[in-house]
Amino acid sequence: MLKVLYVTSEAVPFAKTGGLADVAGSLPKELRAKGIDARVIMPKYGKIKEEHTSRMELIFEGTTHLGWRRPYVGVLTCEQDGVPFYFIDNEQYFKRDAFYGYDDDAERFGFFCRAILDILPQIDFIPDVIQLNDWHTGPISVLYRSDYAWQDLYRGIKTVFTIHNLKYQGVFARDAFTDILELDWKWYDGMSFFDSVNYMKAGLVYSDYITTVSRTYAHEIQNAYYGEQLDGILRMRHDRLVGIVNGIDYTVYDPATDKRIFTNYSVDDIAGKRENKQKLQELCGLPQKNVPILAMVTRLVEAKGLDLVQHIIDELLSMEDIQLVIVGTGDKKYEDFFRALAWKYPQKVSANILFDETLAHRVYAGADLFLMPSQYEPCGIGQLIALRYGTLPVVRKTGGLNDTITPYNKYTGEGNGFEFGNFNAHDLLYTIKWALGLYGDESVWQNLVKNAMSCDYSWNYSAEEYIDLYTMMTK
Numbered sequence: 001m002l003k004v005l006y007v008t009s010e011a012v013p014f015a016k017t018g019g020l021a022d023v024a025g026s027l028p029k030e031l032r033a034k035g036i037d038a039r040v041i042m043p044k045y046g047k048i049k050e051e052h053t054s055r056m057e058l059i060f061e062g063t064t065h066l067g068w069r070r071p072y073v074g075v076l077t078c079e080q081d082g083v084p085f086y087f088i089d090n091e092q093y094f095k096r097d098a099f100y101g102y103d104d105d106a107e108r109f110g111f112f113c114r115a116i117l118d119i120l121p122q123i124d125f126i127p128d129v130i131q132l133n134d135w136h137t138g139p140i141s142v143l144y145r146s147d148y149a150w151q152d153l154y155r156g157i158k159t160v161f162t163i164h165n166l167k168y169q170g171v172f173a174r175d176a177f178t179d180i181l182e183l184d185w186k187w188y189d190g191m192s193f194f195d196s197v198n199y200m201k202a203g204l205v206y207s208d209y210i211t212t213v214s215r216t217y218a219h220e221i222q223n224a225y226y227g228e229q230l231d232g233i234l235r236m237r238h239d240r241l242v243g244i245v246n247g248i249d250y251t252v253y254d255p256a257t258d259k260r261i262f263t264n265y266s267v268d269d270i271a272g273k274r275e276n277k278q279k280l281q282e283l284c285g286l287p288q289k290n291v292p293i294l295a296m297v298t299r300l301v302e303a304k305g306l307d308l309v310q311h312i313i314d315e316l317l318s319m320e321d322i323q324l325v326i327v328g329t330g331d332k333k334y335e336d337f338f339r340a341l342a343w344k345y346p347q348k349v350s351a352n353i354l355f356d357e358t359l360a361h362r363v364y365a366g367a368d369l370f371l372m373p374s375q376y377e378p379c380g381i382g383q384l385i386a387l388r389y390g391t392l393p394v395v396r397k398t399g400g401l402n403d404t405i406t407p408y409n410k411y412t413g414e415g416n417g418f419e420f421g422n423f424n425a426h427d428l429l430y431t432i433k434w435a436l437g438l439y440g441d442e443s444v445w446q447n448l449v450k451n452a453m454s455c456d457y458s459w460n461y462s463a464e465e466y467i468d469l470y471t472m473m474t475k
Contacts, residue, residue, distance in 0.1 A: 002470055004031060004038045005127035007116060009109070009136035010099060011040055013080070014048050014087075017099060018299075019246070019381050020133060020164045023213075026249040027466070028083045030459035034467060039125060043112055044076060044087035046095030052078070056087060060122040064115045066107065067179045073115045075123060086123060088115050100136075106172035109199065110180040113139040117148050126153060128474045131466075132161045135170030138203030142187050145206055158473045161203035163212040165378050166221050166228045167303075170199030193229075204233050208473060210241045211466075213379035214400035218243030226376055242469060245403050246379040247459035253364075253388045255453075260361035265390075267453035270446070273365065273390055280366030283359075284350035286323050292439045293323045294432070295367035295391065297360045297382055300330025300338070300353075305373030305396060310337060311425035312432075317345050320436060325363055327352045364389040369435055373420075373428045377401045383417070384457045390449040393417040394431055404457060408438070408448060416452040 010016055011024035024040060031038035044056075060075040074089030088094075093108040102108065117140060120126055132140055141159045148154040177183055177197045190205035191197045204210055212218045218241055220226040222234045234241060251257075255273075256266040262279040265272030281288045298304045316322065326338045326349070335353045342351035352359060364370070370386035372395045379400030383393040387404070395401035397419050408415035418435045420427040438444050 001035065001037045002129070002467075002474065003125065003127040004028075004036055004129045004131055004470060005116075005120075005125065006038055006040045006131045006133075007137045007140065008040060008042050008133045009112075011042055011085070014042065014052055014085070015045050015099060018164075019379070022248070022381060023164070023246055024133065025080075026247070026252075027459055027463060029081050029249075030247070030463040031466065032083055034463055036467060036470070039084040039086065039127075041086040041088065041116055043094045043099075044074070044089040045099060046091065047097070047099070048087075060119060062119070062122070064111065064118045065182070066111055066114060067182055071111055073119060075119050077123075088112055088119075090115075105170070106176040106197075106199075107180050109136045109170070110139060110176065113137060113143055114181075116140060117143055117154075121153060127157060129158045129160060129470045132159060132203055132207065134162070134164050135168060135198075135200035135203070137161075138170065138199040138201070139181055139191075140203075141206035142183065142190060142202045143181065146183055146187055158209075158470075159207040160209045160211060160469065160473070161207035163200075163204075163210065163217075163221070163378070166200070166212075166226070166230065169193075169201070169228065169230070171196050172199070173197070198230075201230060201233065204230060204237065208240070209469060210234075210237060211244050211469070212241070213243070214245045214403045215243035216402040217376075217378045217399040220376070220399060242465075243403075244462050244465045244469075245400055245457075246381065246384070247457050247462045248381060248384045248388070250388070250458040253361075253385050255365055255389050258361055258365070260358045261365040262362065265365075267390075267450055270390060270449060270453070273449070276362065276365040277368070278366075280325070280362055281323070283362065284325055284352070285346075286325075286350055287347055291321045291323055292369060292436055293325060293367040294369045294371055294394075295325045295327075295363045296371045297327045297363055298330075298372070300328050300334035302331070303375045305375055305423070305428070306334050306337075308373045308423070308425040308428045309371065312429040313341065316429060316432065317341075317348050320433075322436065323348050323350075325350045325352070325367060327355065327360055327363055329353055329355055364391055367391045368439065369394055369418075369432070371432075372396070372401060373423075374398060374401065375423060380404070387416055387452040387455050387457065390453045392435065392448055392452055394428075394435055395419055396423060396428075397421045404455075408435075413444075413447055414451070415448065416455055417448075
């Protein structure tokens with residue numbers, strides 16, 4: 001049986017700041033269902049809830065080395081949805097108020113990477129493949145080559161590094177190379193970054209294969225506009241770069257069984273979607289009438305295309321009989337903008353500057369259109385959830401949005417949403433108006449909703465692609 005160790009800095013239900021946690025919580029489960037011995041390892045953060053820590057069993061205590069330091073390493077384990085999880089424990093590094101963003105992140109995640117390689121014999125699991133995810137895990141690939149690959153017990157392990165978002169790279173002072181990672185200078189070129197060290201670059205250069213979370217993004221990041229100053233490395237390794245689109249957990253996101261929404265419904269009987277809409281309007285304090293609801297469930301940051309929304313929303317709200325529901329938190333300027341918009345249009349806009357999982361599910365179930373006009377989007381999960389609930393995405397043609405959304409074709413009736421190409425406010429406005437123009441045609445709209453709900457973006461196909469890659473690497 002193929003053995004895969006899935007290394008991540010976060011995973012649901014234990015710790016989450018973004019989409020990586022959803023992937024780490026669902027992909028290994030699908031891999032195990034397909035016969036792979038997949039296990040997950042992550043930090044034991046102090047913020048993990050007691051309902052989870054109470055299930056954990058301590059299986060190892062020891063130390064590792066980071067230069068002159070000899071930090072404590074504890075390993076705990078528990079099972080989640082049939083997947084064995086391991087947790088690297090050191091309260092000095094991980095018992096904090098947040099997961100990331102500290103001055104000693106280079107040391108914290110250098111420790112995490114070194115500890116994982118050291119404890120593999122202690123947990124009696126020597127994997128065929130170590131699956132790395134984002135910058136927090138990048139040093140594992142160079143540490144493995146430098147210090148472990150020549151040992152009999154470790155020989156032959158393959159590494160795969162997955163880019164979830166190239167923008168966040170883990171760039172630290174050059175001292176981290178020797179003082180924390182204890183590496184010989186012959187490895188420096190593969191981590192150097194303008195007289196600093198780059199943890200993500202280590203994963204890109206020294207891993208056997210690189211994957212990213214959509215086919216389009218795999219092509220985009222080889223160009224300077226999207227490449228975040230690493231496009232040269234990615235072009236150099238293009239023959240080892242694979243795009244595999246993310247999936248979502250269809251047991252969590254299922255309108256037929258979801259206990260968070262007001263009324264269950266399915267692609268075979270979508271009548272319940274209308275009741276979800278009415279209840280959402282009531283919950284958000286909006287008039288209960290049959291007008292299109294546009295929604296955004298998102299981090300309120302520039303990359304999500306919110307500047308485009310700001311440019312066109314007054315024109316849209318003043319000209320169209322629509323409603324807008326926003327759910328999310330982020331940059332203060334966007335939070336204040338949407339609060340002011342709700343004050344200006346109290347009968348049309350509901351601004352929920354918070355994140356609430358139940359409310360998010362209800363918005364997916366009750367809205368008609370889901371806006372994702374992103375500057376860039378490596379994969380995107382929001383549009384996949386929206387499709388599952390029959391809420392038609394309006395997206396920009398980039399990254400995973402391009403891979404998962406097929407624009408409506410009026411001649412064939414095919415399509416599951418609406419798409420525009422240029423990062424331009426009026427292109428967004430035109431596309432929204434195109435969608436609104438179809439809303440009044442019941443048969444066209446219902447067909448589009450059923451098209452959306454019939455898409456399969458579960459982990460089934462994507463997990464098979466990962467398995468094919470792992471199998472090819474280990475032959």
